[in-house]
Amino acid sequence: xxxxxxxxxxxxxxxxxxxxxxxxxxxxxxxxxxxxxxxxxxxxxxxxxxxxxxxxxxxxxxxxxxxxxxxxxxxxxxxxxxxxxxxxxxxxxxxxxxxxxxxxxxxxxxxxxxxxxxxxxxxxxxxxxxxxxxxxxxxxxxxxxxxxxxxxxxxxxxxxxxxxxxxxxxxxxxxxxxxxxxxxxxxxxxxxxxxxxxxxxxxxxxxxxxxxxxxxxxxxxxxxxxxxxxxxxxxxxxxxxxxxxxxxxxxxxxxxxxxxxxxxxxxxxxxxxxxxxxxxxxxxxxxxxxxxxxxxxxxxxxxxxxxxxxxxxxxxx
Ligand SMILES: NC(=O)c1ccc[n+]([C@@H]2O[C@H](COP(=O)([O-])OP(=O)(O)OC[C@H]3O[C@@H](n4cnc5c(N)ncnc54)[C@H](OP(=O)(O)O)[C@@H]3O)[C@@H](O)[C@H]2O)c1
Numbered sequence: 001x002x003x004x005x006x007x008x009x010x011x012x013x014x015x016x017x018x019x020x021x022x023x024x025x026x027x028x029x030x031x032x033x034x035x036x037x038x039x040x041x042x043x044x045x046x047x048x049x050x051x052x053x054x055x056x057x058x059x060x061x062x063x064x065x066x067x068x069x070x071x072x073x074x075x076x077x078x079x080x081x082x083x084x085x086x087x088x089x090x091x092x093x094x095x096x097x098x099x100x101x102x103x104x105x106x107x108x109x110x111x112x113x114x115x116x117x118x119x120x121x122x123x124x125x126x127x128x129x130x131x132x133x134x135x136x137x138x139x140x141x142x143x144x145x146x147x148x149x150x151x152x153x154x155x156x157x158x159x160x161x162x163x164x165x166x167x168x169x170x171x172x173x174x175x176x177x178x179x180x181x182x183x184x185x186x187x188x189x190x191x192x193x194x195x196x197x198x199x200x201x202x203x204x205x206x207x208x209x210x211x212x213x214x215x216x217x218x219x220x221x222x223x224x225x226x227x228x229x230x231x232x233x234x235x236x237x238x239x240x241x242x243x244x245x246x247x248x249x250x251x252x253x254x255x256x257x258x259x260x261x262x263x264x265x266x267x268x269x270x271x272x273x274x275x276x277x278x279x280x281x282x283x284x285x286x287x288x289x290x291x292x293x294x295x296x297x298x299x300x301x302x303x304x305x306x307x308x309x310x311x312x313x314x315x316x317x
Contacts, residue, residue, distance in 0.1 A: 003052075004112075005029045006203070007069050009060060009102070010079030012040040014160040015117065017047050018196040019077065024048040026200050031069060033058055060098050061088070070105040075203060077115045078102060083130065084255070084263045091133035099137040103144035113206075114148045115199060116141055120188075120213055121274045122152070128269040142210070149202050151195075153214040154274045157294070158192035159301040167226065168233055168305040170261075178242040183223030186273040188215030190283075191292035198288035213282040217291050219275055228295055232302040234312075 006023055010016050011032030020030050030053050034040040037057040044055050058065045060080055070076065082094050099116060106114045118134050125131035141148050157164045171177060195214055201207070220228070226239055244267070251267050254260040276282050283290045306312040 001027070003027045003029045004074040004203075005031060005072070006075040006077060007031045007033070007073040008077045008079060009033055009098075010081065010117075012044055013079055014158060014162070014192055015156060015196060016079050017043065017160060018158065018192045019079070019199055020044070020047040020053060022193070022196045022200040023203070024052040026204055028075070028200075028203065030054070031056060031073065033060070033069065035059060061093075063101070066102065067105055070102065070111065071109045073109075074112050075115075076102065076106060076111055076113075077117075077199065079117050081117060081119075081134075083266060084260055086258075091129050095130075095133035095137040096140060100140040100144065103141040103148065106147070107145045112147065113203065114141070114145055115202060116148060116150050118150050118152045118211075119274075120152045120154045120215070120277070121269075121272050123277065123279075125269050125272045128272075129265050130269060131272075138211075147208070149207065149209055150211045151199060151202075151214060152211060152280070153190050153195055154188040154216065154276075155190070156192050156195055157189050157298065160192065164229060164298050164302075168229055168302060171226070171230055171235055171237055172233065172305055174237065176238045176240050177226065178247070179223060179226065179239050180242060180244065180247050180267060180270050181222075182241045183221055183226065183239060185222050185270055186219050186275050187222065187225065188217075188219050188275045189225070189294050190214050190216040190290055191294075191297050194283075194288070194290040194292050198283055198286075198290060201286070201288060207286060209281055209286075211280045212286070213276050213280050214288075214290065215276045215282060216294065218294055220294065222270075225294070229298065229302070232295065232298055233305040234307065 006028050008016055012034050023030055032044050033056050041055055082089055085091055118138055122131035122134045138150050247267055251262050251264045255263050303313045
């Protein structure tokens with residue numbers, strides 16, 4: 001059978017790289033758009049066998065280019081998302097205007113399916129600009145194109161993430177680690193490959209569902225996550241609850257950095273649990289296999305954050 005083509009926006013990120021591998025293994029050709037082929041080309045081109053991946057350089061705001069790409073694709077996955085605003089990269093531009101534009105074009109060019117990555121918990125997080133922009137983006141898409149599947153995952157982790165890897169780095173450096181809201185906020189971390197294999201199944205099994213929530217097999221508080229990571233890297237640290245008023249002041253300073261560790265909007269978002277809402281179907285309803293356990297998976301790469309690095313790895317006989 002002639003392979004279908006899937007256009008991916010945000011293909012060079014954590015989820016994108018895993019998705020290219022999963023889709024192309026399933027005989028789906030990928031076209032990946034990146035803003036900087038010199039910086040991201042080498043990461044992207046190793047993700048698929050020759051002939052299965054085309055890399056295009058360009059901006060998501062280049063309407064003529066986006067139009068041409070959507071005209072020539074069967075499927076589209078939108079993975080572009082930001083956690084903080086910088087310059088023209090506002091939540092509104094990235095999470096509302098861009099999805100609005102591609103869903104209109106998806107409708108004009110009658111593509112088979114648009115899969116859009118949103119996030120869990122955005123309905124409850126009423127005071128987070130990030131969450132509300134994601135929600136508005138979803139609404140725009142539904143207004144324009146009904147062959148859309150919105151994927152709402154909890155926090156996604158893998159060796160390619162900015163979550164476990166960054167936390168292990170910080171836990172390695174800081175003697176005292178501040179925790180917000182007493183570390184009680186709950187998450188259901190999902191392994192990146194489980195999520196991307198499920199996205200591939202949404203395509204190959206032609207699943208038609210407006211919104212699907214994705215969660216891993218465990219519910220863990222932020223404190224549980226930190227304690228697991230500490231035990232995986234053999235470190236002991238004081239986890240110190242930080243009053244929110246002080247956290248807000250420090251976040252103001254972080255916001256001045258090119259890549260802030262935490263922003264005030266993220267602080268607000270962290271108040272809300274990031275677990276299945278029960279209002280929508282989830283990965284279990286479709287028998288997607290999302291059973292990888294946090295500790296087992298992180299254990300596969302956490303040795304690099306231990307004191308002895310690669311030499312702390314247990315010998316396999
Ligand atoms: N990771 C998680 O835990 C998680 C949880 C819930 C939801 N999500 C959602 O899932 C999607 C993908 O997440 P991810 O973790 O794979 O993201 P990521 O690693 O940050 O990758 C996003 C990609 O978007 C591309 N991009 C294009 N135009 C951009 C622009 N103007 N500003 C910023 N990035 C731009 C970038 O690729 P180029 O640099 O190559 O252009 C970047 O690699 C996002 O929508 C995110 O909100 C993620």
